[in-house]
Amino acid sequence: NFFDTSIADYKSTRDHQRGGLNHNIRLGLDWYPGKKNTISISGFYNIGRNENGADINYEFLEESGALIEKITRDDNEIEKRNLIEGEIRHEKIFTNKDHKWSSFVSINRRDDKEDNEITENGTEIEDILQKVDNREDAQTILAQSDFTYPFASDGLFETGLRGSFRRIENEFTVWEGTNENNLKILDNFNNLFDYQEDIYAAYVMAGNKQGKI
Numbered sequence: 001n002f003f004d005t006s007i008a009d010y011k012s013t014r015d016h017q018r019g020g021l022n023h024n025i026r027l028g029l030d031w032y033p034g035k036k037n038t039i040s041i042s043g044f045y046n047i048g049r050n051e052n053g054a055d056i057n058y059e060f061l062e063e064s065g066a067l068i069e070k071i072t073r074d075d076n077e078i079e080k081r082n083l084i085e086g087e088i089r090h091e092k093i094f095t096n097k098d099h100k101w102s103s104f105v106s107i108n109r110r111d112d113k114e115d116n117e118i119t120e121n122g123t124e125i126e127d128i129l130q131k132v133d134n135r136e137d138a139q140t141i142l143a144q145s146d147f148t149y150p151f152a153s154d155g156l157f158e159t160g161l162r163g164s165f166r167r168i169e170n171e172f173t174v175w176e177g178t179n180e181n182n183l184k185i186l187d188n189f190n191n192l193f194d195y196q197e198d199i200y201a202a203y204v205m206a207g208n209k210q211g212k213i
Contacts, residue, residue, distance in 0.1 A: 008063035012056065020050030020079070036093040046083040053077070071122040082111045096150050103145040112136045130179055136170040155208035161201070168195040 002008075028042040054075040060068045089104040116132035146160035170193040177183040 004060075004068075006062060007060045007067075007068060009061045011059045011061070014057075015055045017053045018046060018050065019031045019052070020142070021079075022046060022048035037087075038091045040087075040089040042087050042089075044083070046081065048079075048081040050079040050081075051077070052079065069124045070121060071120060071125065073118060073120045075116060075118045077114060077116045079115075080113045084109045095113075098148055098150040098156060099146070101147045105143045106141070108138075108140045110136075110138045127178060129183065130177055131175045131183060133171075133173045133175075135172075136168070138165070141165045152208055155206070157205070158205045162199075162204055163201075164168040164199040165199040166195070168193065 006069040009042075023046070025045045026041070026043070031039045031041075032091070033039065054073075054077075056073040056075070058071045058073075060070075062068055067211070085108050087101070087104060087106040089130065091100060091102040094191045114134040116130075116134075118130040118132070120128040120130070142162075142164050144162040146158070149157045151157060159180070170191070172189075172191045172193075174186045175183040176186050
């Protein structure tokens with residue numbers, strides 16, 4: 001649907017380039033303080049920088065196919081990313097292999113930053129400069145503990161606790177003007193998203209076998 005009734009159709013072509021470097025580091029350690037105890041520590045770190053570009057051409061046409069207007073948008077984006085993950089895990093096995101206690105705590109922290117500079121040129125419009133600032137910070141913490149205890153000949157008792165804590169903050173801002181000196185914030189395009197989620201869970205189960213039941 002076109003607001004300008006003289007426009008009957010349009011053509012769009014897009015030339016997109018993506019590139020960058022990402023570096024990963026992963027470390028892990030297992031410690032056995034006793035024959036039936038294991039403590040595992042692991043960590044992961046990622047840092048990246050991407051440079052993305054897109055050239056977009058729009059051609060607005062009359063019903064006859066004659067060109068009404070041509071608009072070109074040149075979008076250059078720099079994206080920076082940091083990701084940190086860490087976990088510590090403990091497992092203890094008692095006299096029976098099914099009698100054990102295991103626990104872990106993990107944390108995931110991510111920071112993303114995207115900066116766009118967009119220039120728009122047209123045959124019938126004034127040149128436009130837009131800047132977009134998109135930042136997202138996210139963190140997730142998980143904690144869980146499980147305990148199993150065999151009883152009788154085929155019975156098994158299980159219980160556990162789990163907590164999940166998640167935070168996300170995303171700030172998106174757009175500026176527009178004809179040059180660097182007269183950029184103004186476009187309120188209708190801005191957004192601040194703040195999300196918090198806490199989940200707590202617990203379970204208890206028991207099962208046994210008696211004859212054919």
